[in-house]
Amino acid sequence: MVLIAGPTASGKTGLAIERAQRSGGVIVNSDSMQVYDVLRVLTARPDAAEMAAAPHHLFGFVPPSQRFSTGAWLAAVREKLAGKLSDAPEIIFAGGTGLYFEALTQGLAEVPPVDPAIVRKVEATIAGLDADDRARLMAARDPAMAERLEVPDTQRVVRALSVLEATGRSLAAFLDAPQTPIVDPASAERIVLAPDRTRLRARIRQRFEAMMEGEAIEEVRALNALGLDQSLPAMKAIGVPEITAMLAGDRTREEVIEKASIATGQYAKRQETWFRNRMADWRRIDPLE
Template sequence: MLNEKPQVVCLMGPTAAGKTNLAIEMAEKHGYEIVSVDSALIYRGMDIGTAKPDLEMQKRAPHRLIDIKEPTEVYSAADFVSDAKNEIEAILKRGNKPLLVGGTMMYFNALIKGLAKMPQANPEVRKDIEKEAAEFGWSHLHQELERLDPESAKRIHPNDPQRLQRAIEVCRLSGRSMTDLWAEQQQSAGDYQFASIAVMPEERSVLHDRIQQRFDIMMEQGFLAEVEALYARGDLNVDMPSVRCVGYRQIWAYLAGECDLDEAIYRGVVATRQLAKRQVTWLRSWENLQVFDTFDKDLLSKALKSL
């Protein structure tokens, strides 16, 4: 019996892998509509450092779920799932095909596999965790997570305080690990048939070079001025998810006098490469994923044939 559920295509890949170009080709020539799956593209006024599709690109292929929040606002995986489902339904009603594109693997995971029943954030517990981090360092808390939730500790880098804090908070509030709670989650893929494809260069060194080149181009395009404008607002700080975005956090440190500009740029490139490594790690464990080389001359046709 044929699967009668509507197909939703998920186009994944590490940062700077070439997802946007492939997505626009699919949208222009084959009836797809793009929904962004990116935790940084949601913010208004954060364009250059997020490699947000420019106006010309968006004229060719509009992107949903970008520029939907101010940098002061918080946006959760649950918010994304709700918004993405609304966009998917609207696209299907127009008779077109949904194409979800991005590198925020947590969002893809939440949409496809469902959201676990996690305890809500607790300001007091978070304050205690931040106090411990200031006194003993985040690596100390990562060691605690290794004891409480070894699987999450493998996925979460010691230098990723936002996710590390949340994993420990969940353990302390629920008395259970985030891994156990995810295992009990309800499946939410019932309404759709998800097809997952990914694009990336075959050689990691090539991806590293592309990241360096893209960061250099962003600086030429005015990334420093973009972060200066955010810094000057006065209502943002380094603890906010928007400012913690890769690249922004490092340039913010320069503006705060913590390092010189060359060092900030170097740190930004290193942090972006670390992000790409984490994304690739996610993708390697992704079920039923078709992976294509960024530089394949027949990339578009091969990607389409796989769906």
């Protein structure tokens, strides 16, 4: 097993393909946005030439109308490992979602599925609340989980309160149950790409400019034509709201590039923080050197 994590635009795809070609291995997507179809360009999924360069799995196989969880991804990985990937000489997990790698190497709590109607109800309840308000709500409703949330961001608060509403139990109770990992971290090669931040930001802007020159605008048109719930993860992908505003005449092309590049840089910073705090014992390399 080879695990390659890193912030967006850091070169994970290229390194994974290089490894797969050298070993005859296969690549498994470990990025929560690259699971969705329609948005190939905006989520930086491998292009046709890259997909043909080595066997790829779990890319673009989920419709954007679905909410795809870490648990669902882990179940898909288990299915692959029991089938097509069982004889691969090397299995390369590559992506930027830290929680996916944590689930692989530490296991994932078995949390019962939550009715989407409950999720929507909770989303409506916290809509308009700022971070302090969300923290107070969590402390009142679920103090055990409130202590675990360093930052009460909307996604984590919705998850915690939805589980509480659906099961009557704190998410903390499920998280504390014994968990079995798929990958033994001691026997896996674990790599975090840690490029120079200034160079990474330049790459992020250049890549988004190339996306705009490519099919990004057409992808957003196709996505919006589906008439999906705006709260779905695919609808919140960086670039989708910005390009949607441009198509409505509310934003210029340059404004889209500027805002999306800044948003992507902020996302990369959050990824880097996760890798630094939660994956401190992984080997770090600068792929841009």
